[in-house]
Amino acid sequence: MKEYISKNELETKKIAYEFAKTLNNNSVIVLNGDLGSGKTKFVNGLAEYFKVSNLVCSPTFTIVNEYPVKQSEKVSYIYHFDVYRLNGSDDFIDSVGTDYFDKGLCIIEWGNIIKDILPPNTIYISIERISSNDNFRKITIYEKGDVLV
Numbered sequence: 001m002k003e004y005i006s007k008n009e010l011e012t013k014k015i016a017y018e019f020a021k022t023l024n025n026n027s028v029i030v031l032n033g034d035l036g037s038g039k040t041k042f043v044n045g046l047a048e049y050f051k052v053s054n055l056v057c058s059p060t061f062t063i064v065n066e067y068p069v070k071q072s073e074k075v076s077y078i079y080h081f082d083v084y085r086l087n088g089s090d091d092f093i094d095s096v097g098t099d100y101f102d103k104g105l106c107i108i109e110w111g112n113i114i115k116d117i118l119p120p121n122t123i124y125i126s127i128e129r130i131s132s133n134d135n136f137r138k139i140t141i142y143e144k145g146d147v148l149v
């Protein structure tokens with residue numbers, strides 16, 4: 001487990017950028033954290049590393065946005081999910097399905113909602129506000145296989 005303190009949006013993106021170097025087409029990442037904690041900013045940092053510059057919006061209404069990656073040997077697609085509006089994993093299976101998980105790098109905002117169907121290699125990340133300052137966040141990256149409860 002790795003813990004970071006981010007003092008602003010840029011630092012969150014930098015932490016994500018460094019983390020991105022460890023990922024491949026089988027990676028499944030869950031981002032947990034309150035509304036507005038910085039999950040999408042973290043995804044923006046990953047996207048910068050993979051040179052997907054137009055990855056800016058949250059797929060809240062579409063559930064998944066799909067981005068081809070051209071400049072990486074390890075990742076060919078990024079699938080960015082936001083499952084906030086789903087009621088649980090049955091809902092996810094009905095609307096999206098699990099085929100994505102080994103087709104590319106999957107990043108799932110609010111992924112705890114569907115954690116019972118996520119693969120064992122899923123990496124959980126939590127982003128929490130720290131009370132001392134509006135912009136401070138604690139970012140915890142758990143080890144593969146460490147399920148966040």
Ligand SMILES: Nc1ncnc2c1ncn2[C@@H]1O[C@H](COP(=O)(O)OP(=O)(O)OP(=O)(O)O)[C@@H](O)[C@H]1O
Pocket residue numbers: 006007008009010011012033034035036037038039040041042058109134135136137
């Ligand atoms: N340290 C920080 N890291 C990330 N974002 C920060 C930080 N400090 C302030 N912010 C601000 O917090 C907001 C985070 O928004 P973002 O859309 O990334 O949140 P989110 O967790 O994806 O929310 P949602 O649950 O609605 O999808 C942005 O407005 C950003 O500028």
Ligand SMILES: [Mg+2]
Pocket residue numbers: 039040058082109
């Ligand atoms: Mg978001």
